[in-house]
Amino acid sequence: MPNIRKKQHLGLIGMLLIAVSFAGLHLTAVTGRASPDTKNYLSYALSLSGESREEAGRRAIAYSCASGQHASLSPVPWTNRKTVGESEEQCVRRLGDSVAYWSRHGNTSGMTAPFANQRFMAIFEARPGYPLFLVPFVAVFGITWGLWLAGLVIALAGSVCVLLTLRAAGASRRAGLAGQALYLALPTGTVAMNPLSDGLSLALGTAVVLGCVLLLRDRPRTDGESGTGGWPGAWAAAAGPRTGAALVAGGLVLMFFVRYSQALLLAAALAGVLLVRAGWLRRKRRQFTPVLRAAALCAGLTVCIHAGAHLLGWPMGRDSAQDLLTHHYQRPDLPNPWPEFFVQEGVFWSAWLRRQAASPVLPVLLALSAWALLRRRSVVLPIALAAGAAGLLNQAGHPNLGQLYGYRLIVFLWLLPVLAIPLLLDRPSREPSPVPAQPEEVGGGQRDGTVGVALQVREGA
Numbered sequence: 001m002p003n004i005r006k007k008q009h010l011g012l013i014g015m016l017l018i019a020v021s022f023a024g025l026h027l028t029a030v031t032g033r034a035s036p037d038t039k040n041y042l043s044y045a046l047s048l049s050g051e052s053r054e055e056a057g058r059r060a061i062a063y064s065c066a067s068g069q070h071a072s073l074s075p076v077p078w079t080n081r082k083t084v085g086e087s088e089e090q091c092v093r094r095l096g097d098s099v100a101y102w103s104r105h106g107n108t109s110g111m112t113a114p115f116a117n118q119r120f121m122a123i124f125e126a127r128p129g130y131p132l133f134l135v136p137f138v139a140v141f142g143i144t145w146g147l148w149l150a151g152l153v154i155a156l157a158g159s160v161c162v163l164l165t166l167r168a169a170g171a172s173r174r175a176g177l178a179g180q181a182l183y184l185a186l187p188t189g190t191v192a193m194n195p196l197s198d199g200l201s202l203a204l205g206t207a208v209v210l211g212c213v214l215l216l217r218d219r220p221r222t223d224g225e226s227g228t229g230g231w232p233g234a235w236a237a238a239a240g241p242r243t244g245a246a247l248v249a250g251g252l253v254l255m256f257f258v259r260y261s262q263a264l265l266l267a268a269a270l271a272g273v274l275l276v277r278a279g280w281l282r283r284k285r286r287q288f289t290p291v292l293r294a295a296a297l298c299a300g301l302t303v304c305i306h307a308g309a310h311l312l313g314w315p316m317g318r319d320s321a322q323d324l325l326t327h328h329y330q331r332p333d334l335p336n337p338w339p340e341f342f343v344q345e346g347v348f349w350s351a352w353l354r355r356q357a358a359s360p361v362l363p364v365l366l367a368l369s370a371w372a373l374l375r376r377r378s379v380v381l382p383i384a385l386a387a388g389a390a391g392l393l394n395q396a397g398h399p400n401l402g403q404l405y406g407y408r409l410i411v412f413l414w415l416l417p418v419l420a421i422p423l424l425l426d427r428p429s430r431e432p433s434p435v436p437a438q439p440e441e442v443g444g445g446q447r448d449g450t451v452g453v454a455l456q457v458r459e460g461a
Contacts (some may be wrong), residue, residue, distance in 0.1 A: 011232055014162060014177045019156050026193055030148045038195045039064040039095070040124040042143065043113040044131035049139055055112025057099050063143045065091035122329045123401030126314035129258035130197035147195040153193035154199045159183040160232070161206035162418055165360045167236035168213045169380040171426055174234075178422040187407035188414045198408040201259040203397045205266055205390075205412060209383050209419070211247025212270060213440040214239050215294045217379045241290070247298065252301045256308060261320075261397065264305045266390040266412070271298035273386035317397065324400060341399075348399035355404060365417035376428060380419050388416035390394075 039060040046056035065088045086094070098112050107114035111131070112124050137146035137153075156206065163180040167173075183189060183206075192199035253265035276296035281288035315323075321337040323329060324344065334340065354362050373381050391412030398409050407414070 011167075011173045011176065013179060014173070015160065015232065018177065018181050018184065019159070022155065022159075022189065023152055026148075026152065028208045029070075031144050033147075033151075034064045034067035035194065035196060036064075037124070038147075040112050040115060041127075041134065041195065042138075042147070042195060043115075044111045044124060044128070045134040047111040047137050048128075048131055051429045053111070054115055056095075056113070058106045059143065060113060061092055061095045061146075061408075062100070065095065068459075095105050117329055122443050123319075123323070125317055126309075126312070127257070127259055129254060129256075129337055130200050133200055133255075134195075135163065151193040151195060151199060153183050155184060155189050155201045158188065158192055158199075158206045160416075161203065164232050164236050165194050165206065165210045165213050165380060165419065166422055167232060168210065168216075168239065169217055169378050171378070171380075171423060175422040175425045178425055179418055182418045182421065186418060187342065187410055188418060191243075191411045194408070197259045197407065198262075198411060201255055201262045202415075204255045204258060205262070205387065206264060207378075207417070208251035208255070208270070209242040209387055209415070211251060212274075212294055212298075212383045213380055213456055214244025214247065215297075216240050216244075216383075218401070222406050246450045248294075249301065250435050253306065256305050257287070260305060260314065260345050260347035261311050262308070262390070262394055262412070264302060265397075266387065267298050267302040267305060267383060269386040269390040271302055271391065273382050273389065274298060277382050315420075320397060324398065341420050344399045345396065346402070348401060351401060351404055362414075364423065365414075367403055368424070369417045369420035376420075376423045376426075378423055384416045384419035385421070391415070 009136075039057075042063060043053075043056040043060035047053055048057055051059070064132040068091060069088050093116065098116070102114040102117060105117070107116075107118040107121065110118070110121060110125050111128075112121050114121065125315050134146065134150055137150040140146065141149055159180040162183045163176040166176040166179045171179075188202060192202055210241075252263050252267050255266070274291050278288045278292040279297055281291060318337065320343045322333050325334055325340055326332065373385075391410045391414070394412065395403070403409050
């Protein structure tokens, strides 16, 4: 019994060791992570905490410009911050002049500071979830440590969801821990740590993926022999379809307020993939009702997300295309943006493919994922495919060459190797033998009545 209890705690110990190692590694880069959009979210969060729009903008500028002076630190994997091109004083002056200019030209309302024209800033006004999440961190720990701790919580939450997803799908303890480590080591971990809405959206997406697995899977054994006892294995084994439905619906609803375009694409991709799988299962005369129900849930949420964004007047797909083609609405709108938009699609993806050929890390990981898809049967694999498709769709909606060397728009694609490759650590599941195992004889009798019946049939034959 003590040995069983010790094994049951190995999963929790391993999860904590990975988390502590990740936090210690990223202590080397507490600041220096700000991107041009960070100041928008930060000013929104400071406005929500009660500061005036002007003061919120001033503090956001100060943080952004100070962060820009820190060079990229090599110990943190997958980072690609820009080279410093101006002094901190020049940065503060430039952004301050921009705020003054747009304030004079009509941008006088909203929660974000007027760093650009009102139409462009409306994109960030439509993402209140991430600034609201930041408020307690910034209020208690200040801007620098608050943003870092918020990113750490987001990254670790997503990694734990990945671990629970694999365990709920029946993967071993080592596969679950490998998935957690991959999530933190690959661009998913870096994107989660950056002070942008993409990380929180990704963490909520992993919760949605976990919910889908709970909706579709068969519950594994929960005894000590199966290795699922203790947390997190016990929770993954005990959670049922109701918990799964709550995670799917709750995760997508929260994503709607964080980054509704990604929530829409994830819900649509899950609905499409699950609908195809339900049709395939029906054709094979296998149980397809749970898959069809999950597909219907995701399809209904897709409709609700699209309708909610439309009713709230948030920027939609056409606005995104105009934003790209008019350099953030600084040029007149195109009467029909789609022909030029699809030209940009071709330019971007051809450049992206050349980039992958020059640095084939993602292609190699996707090849390993394809191998896992062919060699393993797991409920998590079609859901991982849907998550990866959502990442591709999100990048396709923003074919900006400025994002060619980044990962944040396509980050959901990296969930495919994060969820698929750890399954290769487990042996393929064997089909149960149709012939009952031979019983052990104990004192001339049988160990149990069930096996005894099997022997009577054999002897009678």
